[in-house]
Amino acid sequence: PSPADHTLRARGLRVTYDGFTALYGVDLDLFPGTITAVVGPNGAGKSTLFHCLAGTVRPDTGRIAFGEWDVTRLPAHARTRLGVARTFQQLAVFPTLTVAENVRIGAEQGRVVDPGAVERVSRLLGLDGAVRALPTAGLPTGTLRRVELARALAGSPRVLLLDEPAAGLDTGEVATLTRVLRALAADGMALLVVEHDLDLVAGLADTVHVMTAGRIVASGPADRVLEGLEGLDTTVEGQG
Numbered sequence: 001p002s003p004a005d006h007t008l009r010a011r012g013l014r015v016t017y018d019g020f021t022a023l024y025g026v027d028l029d030l031f032p033g034t035i036t037a038v039v040g041p042n043g044a045g046k047s048t049l050f051h052c053l054a055g056t057v058r059p060d061t062g063r064i065a066f067g068e069w070d071v072t073r074l075p076a077h078a079r080t081r082l083g084v085a086r087t088f089q090q091l092a093v094f095p096t097l098t099v100a101e102n103v104r105i106g107a108e109q110g111r112v113v114d115p116g117a118v119e120r121v122s123r124l125l126g127l128d129g130a131v132r133a134l135p136t137a138g139l140p141t142g143t144l145r146r147v148e149l150a151r152a153l154a155g156s157p158r159v160l161l162l163d164e165p166a167a168g169l170d171t172g173e174v175a176t177l178t179r180v181l182r183a184l185a186a187d188g189m190a191l192l193v194v195e196h197d198l199d200l201v202a203g204l205a206d207t208v209h210v211m212t213a214g215r216i217v218a219s220g221p222a223d224r225v226l227e228g229l230e231g232l233d234t235t236v237e238g239q240g
């Protein structure tokens with residue numbers, strides 16, 4: 001299949017929580033080989049959009065297609081099987097299992113079980129050394145985040161969804177993360193990063209969408225959109 005077959009397309013996503021409208025008909029495309037960022041203030045609806053794409057929130061109206069498949073009604077685990085993977089902010093690792101076992105479980109839940117892919121992902125994230133045999137309980141946050149990313153990547157997804165991936169990482173870890181995500185996009189993956197840290201987005205994303213109060217209010221190439229936000233930083237930054 002051509003790369004275009006792996007585009008994730010959302011159209012007209014509308015979500016209400018008990019009468020409060022969190023998304024007012026949002027459109028979003030995630031293209032293979034591209035890193036797309038969604039930025040915006042606290043409460044803008046970024047995480048709600050993320051959950052719609054991942055399959056953990058069902059939109060009231062709107063459609064989501066992944067290539068030829070209409071995935072609107074598919075639960076999260078079925079989307080993961082098709083190749084739409086996500087990471088969890090509350091890290092989803094099993095504490096009593098080793099690093100390698102956690103990564104292998106990710107492969108089993110993914111699109112394909114490919115031992116070669118598991119090896120590549122472990123190497124890419126620096127989890128191929130002695131750390132692979134350690135239980136994840138007690139490992140530092142930065143390492144746990146790499147395990148979490150490796151788990152999501154182990155099943156060879158076509159699309160990777162990340163909600164605030166840099167939260168809790170130091171400068172060096174953010175640089176490593178940026179390099180890894182750029183390498184995945186260069187390899188043809190479609191990535192979504194939902195993020196309030198505009199500096200991270202500036203060094204990472206190809207395309208940026210700005211959300212405010214449940215709507216996308218600006219979209220375009222990262223440099224142009226972020227330039228337009230200069231002086232508005234306090235409006236678009238938040239704690240989560």
Ligand code: ADP
Nearest residue numbers: 017022040041042043044045046047048049240
């Ligand atoms: P963001 O990630 O941009 O901070 P969210 O998508 O988390 O925004 O939230 C958007 C709006 O929807 C906020 O006003 C939030 O309070 C509300 N909201 C989010 N999740 C729920 C929920 N489960 N029940 C009720 N309201 C919610």
Ligand code: MG
Nearest residue numbers: 046047048240
């Ligand atoms: Mg959020």
